[in-house]
Amino acid sequence: MAENGLGWREKVLNLESMNPCIKKVEYAVRGPIVTRAVQLEKELKEGAKKPFTEVIRANIGDAHAMGQKPITFLRQVCALCMYPELLNDPNFPKDAKEKACKLLEACGGHSIGAYSASPGIDCIRRHIADFIERRDGGIPSNPDNIFLSTGASDGIVTILKLLVSGEGRSCTGVAIPIPQYPLYSAALAELNAVQINYYLDEENCWALNVEELRRAVGEARRHCRPRALCIINPGNPTGQVQSRKCIEDVIHFAWEEQLFLLADEVYQDNIYAKGSQFHSFKKVLFEMGPKYSGTVELASFYSISKGFMGECGFRGGYMEVINMDPGVQQQLSKLVSVRLCPPVTGQIVLDAVVNRPEPGDPSYPQFKQEKQAVLDALAEKARLTEETLNRAPGFRCNPVQGAMYAFPRIQLPPRAVEAAKAQGKAPDMFFCLQLLEETGICVVPGSGFGQKEGTFHFRMTILPPLEKLKILLQKLTQFHAKFLREYS
Amino acid sequence: MAENGLGWREKVLNLESMNPCIKKVEYAVRGPIVTRAVQLEKELKEGAKKPFTEVIRANIGDAHAMGQKPITFLRQVCALCMYPELLNDPNFPKDAKEKACKLLEACGGHSIGAYSASPGIDCIRRHIADFIERRDGGIPSNPDNIFLSTGASDGIVTILKLLVSGEGRSCTGVAIPIPQYPLYSAALAELNAVQINYYLDEENCWALNVEELRRAVGEARRHCRPRALCIINPGNPTGQVQSRKCIEDVIHFAWEEQLFLLADEVYQDNIYAKGSQFHSFKKVLFEMGPKYSGTVELASFYSISKGFMGECGFRGGYMEVINMDPGVQQQLSKLVSVRLCPPVTGQIVLDAVVNRPEPGDPSYPQFKQEKQAVLDALAEKARLTEETLNRAPGFRCNPVQGAMYAFPRIQLPPRAVEAAKAQGKAPDMFFCLQLLEETGICVVPGSGFGQKEGTFHFRMTILPPLEKLKILLQKLTQFHAKFLREYS
Missing domain, CATH: 3.40.640.10 (Type I PLP-dependent aspartate aminotransferase-like (Major domain))
Known part of the structure; x- marks a missing residue:
């Protein structure tokens, strides 16, 4: 309802009249937990005192946000297409220039703006x-x-x-x-x-x-x-x-x-x-x-x-x-x-x-090295995450064979489940919100992905840099141990 | 239906079973006329003899495809964000670099890949x-x-x-x-x-x-x-x-x-x-x-x-x-x-x-000049299109006060309307297809936008370069005169 100086007037588009299918939509990966994480970041920036100094966003598979560097060749080709004056720049490798030229030829008016x-x-x-x-x-x-x-x-x-x-x-x-x-x-x-x-x-x-x-x-x-x-x-x-x-x-x-x-x-x-x-x-x-x-x-x-x-x-x-x-x-x-x-x-x-660089192309060695470094680091972090979680009581984590996430099962004591229900929250949401408030770690409750009734999980990415991931895992397992004590 | 070696099998997703709302969707700007234009371009490339040497795509408001050059400043800022090594390149102006730095700071991990x-x-x-x-x-x-x-x-x-x-x-x-x-x-x-x-x-x-x-x-x-x-x-x-x-x-x-x-x-x-x-x-x-x-x-x-x-x-x-x-x-x-x-x-x-360059910024003079040149050229082409069409018999074109299109009304003789109907085509589609086949000019029939029953129009962009637009308008009016003779 809106006041218009002449009394109240109902909105044309309101929660009752809007598309009911859209209301049913849920998207946990950017849901309430992330909204709260953004708020916390803002509060930290404004000088608020928290038990942590930064929010670690392990909620979404966003590698660059977690510090992964772009593959040079991809950016070179795209920058050349973006600003073709760079085709004269000797700092760009020949194969990137050749690919950019062919791509520009395929664009309307030779512009990526078409x-x-x-x-x-x-x-x-x-x-x-x-x-x-x-x-x-x-x-x-x-x-x-x-x-x-x-x-x-x-x-x-x-x-x-x-x-x-x-x-x-x-x-x-x-x-x-x-x-x-x-x-x-x-x-x-x-x-x-x-x-x-x-x-x-x-x-x-x-x-x-x-x-x-x-x-x-x-x-x-x-x-x-x-x-x-x-x-x-x-x-x-x-x-x-x-x-x-x-x-x-x-x-x-x-x-x-x-x-x-x-x-x-x-x-x-x-x-x-x-x-x-x-x-x-x-x-x-x-x-x-x-x-x-x-x-x-x-x-x-x-x-x-x-x-x-x-x-x-x-x-x-x-x-x-x-x-x-x-x-x-x-x-x-x-x-x-x-x-x-x-x-x-x-x-x-x-x-x-x-259409990546092939052996013999000027960009090949760097491309290969950068690609392998990313994949090796991810493999190492996948292993570390699984092992660390499985060593901690109350976690059970399947091997992270691929992709970018661990989805460990967590033990939540009946008293925690009751406390969550009293607040109208899913028990794993209750856990994840407390984890966020106390440690700054942002992960997504399993209820956002679906899980068997009575089981609880969360999804975390394995993307933070190794040293940060180690700290994250340590804080996480410590928090969970404390949580177990508190609600048992 | 698909043969599988064991007889015919109906597709799961076929024209009967698919979403009926999608079937109702029509989008004339990239509809059958454009499909035919693309075919003609291919045929020309393969050496086919046509009464024209190039297809002029006046069907869509795609300025760069028609030869308009990108505004340098926009591309500079984006190229700097794309490939931040360029922040050290003295050929990029200071204000573009400053803007790019601020934008990168606002990106997760300082990367536009986040x-x-x-x-x-x-x-x-x-x-x-x-x-x-x-x-x-x-x-x-x-x-x-x-x-x-x-x-x-x-x-x-x-x-x-x-x-x-x-x-x-x-x-x-x-x-x-x-x-x-x-x-x-x-x-x-x-x-x-x-x-x-x-x-x-x-x-x-x-x-x-x-x-x-x-x-x-x-x-x-x-x-x-x-x-x-x-x-x-x-x-x-x-x-x-x-x-x-x-x-x-x-x-x-x-x-x-x-x-x-x-x-x-x-x-x-x-x-x-x-x-x-x-x-x-x-x-x-x-x-x-x-x-x-x-x-x-x-x-x-x-x-x-x-x-x-x-x-x-x-x-x-x-x-x-x-x-x-x-x-x-x-x-x-x-x-x-x-x-x-x-x-x-x-x-x-x-x-x-x-957040464009302001007076005093290094990029301002070029930005202002490029922007004004584009808008001046468009104004000139808007005027030219309206005037040329209104001078030709059988066209009536309202002033192109803004945007990027003329939507002239065209006279189509009753015999043309009958001929179109005999082919199961809308009369203006019939006209536009013939125009395309004979001149290589691609415009969109008014029926794709809607028009009063019994009136016929087409939409053409005013985007081709001035000299090409003049030729287009000449060919178009000549073709229409011939079309009128043929069907009267």
Whole structure:
């Protein structure tokens, strides 16, 4: 209600009248815990006394914010495209200049300020297809099936939009893992689709169990029409890397149950555990033979925000669609044209990632060294996080085989659960908020990702610099020990 | 249907099963005419003989693609942020370096590769608020009401999303001008809201007539719930610049009818006609006194793709919301957080636009000169287009007072209309396709924007370089004369 000098007047757009689907949307990764973290940072800046001197944001996979340095080559190519006068600067390497020139030639008016074609710049789509072919041992990739996007989220939401239809019992159901990355639940809430939960097996390193998938989809068939299955591999928040066998089982299941597959493979470069290996859904699909490769509909997603790049701010990514109905693919092309084009700088960085320096190129040694350093550091931090947490009483942490997160299970005493409920808070939110207030460590409660009833977790990134991560882990385990004492 | 070696199998996602709202979406600016233009370019490249040597894309407001050069200062600031080693380069001016340093300080880990806050980088929101205050003669602007976006389209769709609710007679209706920019119809189709058409007055320079608005909204009340009113000023595709009086009338109408106002003001820097002046809806709203300024809900949109910048590829923009219900504004904040953040390079360019060089700054003279040169050239081309078309028989073109387009009315003989219908095409699409095939000129049929039954138009941009625009206009008028002869 607003006063207008002539009495009260109701808002046109208010909480009662607004889109009810938007109200249902939740996104824990930037939810209330982060709002409080931002407040705390402000209070610290204004001189408030706290039991800590800085807030450590381990809530979101934001590598550069945690101090990871950009890969020089990516920034060089993009800076050259941004300000082509630099093509005369002898400090820039020749291969970066050559790539920038080719990219500028592909831009309208030779400027990255022009709109690109809506699915992305043609030659970048070709470079991506080549990249996928190399990754998948020569299985062909068609540039027409590549759509660049504004980060992977944009691609995922676009495919879900196409899939959603019907109401009541014929409403589209989409199966997602629990725990999940909350983009999925948020998009399904916004689109008013049915979320079908399949639980990952915490006792088995968060593996996907096809029997559980069958249970979830089978039960869902009673009240909706399951039409899509989302997979996150490597897992977010779980850090699990799926075995080839598991992927085969999932593909067979999708074939059997007639489900469109969405493979969120944005962490495909982030594999740390010995014995773990990334298998793309597309490669496994094609290796399973024409019964599957000729029928199972698949969209796979990639992002420059993750991997060794961590260039989140650019909002760059792509999806590859396989076996999509040609008419639907035309509809997809039309749909993405309404938004004109993905950010061109994100496209440029993506090109530099997939069309990277090769041995013999001037930029190769530095590129290789920087890339390896990032991945080695992440592997070390993945190991350290798992080991430290498992040494502490009250934590149980599966191996961080890949991705950028640990999702440890935490013991919360019944008295803490009661205290949380008295405050109307989820018990793990209650824990995380206290952790934040007392230590400045910002992690996201497991309830924001989903977890089995009665279990409690949080997601933390393994991204802080090693020395800071050590301190974080120490503070965290100390705080938890104190918390256990206090509520037992 | 797909063959799998074991017979046919229906696609999970096909034209029957897909989201029916997406099927209804149309976006003429990148529709079939552009698909054909791209094909023709390919054929030309492959050596095909055509009656022309190049396709001139006058279909979309893409200044750089038409040869407009980037404003140096914008690119310098962004290149410095992209590759901070350049801060040591003596060829970059001091003020650009200072701005880049401040922006980098505001980025997580001092990198534009970090996610920003979801509504945009804090200091950029403050700079935008200052910019709006200066524009509006001191009327206060609150940075908390500024949300950066991925181009203006993203902001518009976000607000529409909040507004949509209900079904049948209580379904949200949104009034849009006809002719309109087809983002609006596309977004309303996707969101399954009711599009309410109010016709602009072609006989009166495409002015908005409040009586017509009243008719449209009044009639719509019988079958939906009108809740929002979209205004495009300066007009796209009409080029009309609204008078202060007209804006006052619209605001009064919105107050009276309880409508949320969406003011698409992305062409606010593009004013060419003598006597025309840009008045922001916000300024007029506040000057109308507290009865209005304390109640009427307004969102205004801005973009770096238009104006003198033309930086379309960066996908940068902002919206300012006024009088939004605080609870709804929280929901808006939550909604934008799901997409993490707008592209940071677009935010950086936007900052350089609103926080531009001032007299005395090293970059000021060049910035001022480049900006003025772009705007002067556009004014000259606006005049030339209008005059040339009005001299040719069979065209009638209102003055291009602002924006980047002419939307002339064209005479199509009854025999042409019949021939078009026989081919199942809209008559103006039939004309535009022939124009493209014979001259290589790509313009968009009026039917893609909406027009009064029985009238025919097309939209063309005034962006080609002057000499090319002259040739385009000559070819266009000659083609039309021939077309008239052929079908009369």
